[in-house]
Amino acid sequence: MTSDLSHYSDRDLAALALRGRQDAYREFLTRYKVPVFRLIRSNVGDEGDAMDLTQESFVAGFAALGRYDGERPFRVWISRIALNKCRDWARRRAVRSFFTRALPLESAYDVAGDSPAIDVEAADRAELRRVRKAILDLPGNLREIIVLRGIEELSQAETAEMLGVSEKSVETRLYRARAKLRAMLGE
Structure with a gap:
């Protein structure tokens, strides 16, 4: 029962999936x-974690497919799920970070050994890392x-819909985000 479904709408695909196709x-996928992977990687920074969260997002999305509104x-829809997975990941990371910092001093040697090597790459790659870190x-x-x-x-309207906020909120947050990035990057 395999056929080319590339011309089907999202709504039609959801209906087929719910019927077991x-x-x-x-x-x-x-x-x-x-x-979705790019969105997650841009939020969490780590490619391995991004791959895991992408998979988790689709598993959760497919499990909740009956609640998908085919009008959108x-x-x-799947990006909102992915953003929620990123938020959950960040909360878990913050908790792990707290406990890592709370380890006894003897454990500090293990943590110190994981520091990155001296950067010898081109200046543009270093700048890209600096911007990614700032983000x-x-x-x-x-x-x-x-x-x-x-x-x-994404457009302002798409971003607003994805985040469940007004377009004006998107505009305001974007202004604040750019100003904060400029300040962080010293520009």
Whole structure:
């Protein structure tokens, strides 16, 4: 029962998937796995964690597919799930970080051994890392706006819908995020 589903709408694909068509799930992955991965990687910074969170996002999305509103783009819906997974990941990371810092001094030697080697790469790669770090250091609500508008190039309306806020809020947060980034980067 495998056929080319690339011309099907998101709503039609969801209906097929809910009826047990595995090729419909594969089509969703084909369409949206890369943009969801980019969105997550831009939020968490680590490629391995981003791959895990992408998988978790699709598993959760497919499990909740019955609640998907076919009137809206699937990309917006699955991206909201992905952003929630990023928020959960950040909360878990903050808790782990607290306990790591609370380790006895004897454990500090193990942590110190994980520091990165001296950077000998080209200046533009170093600058890219500096900007990525600054983006990761932004508060979550500002980081999401920068990622969605600046990196994923979503429209203001798409970003507002994805985050469940007004377009004016998107505009305000984007202004604040850019100002904070400029200050962090010393520009």
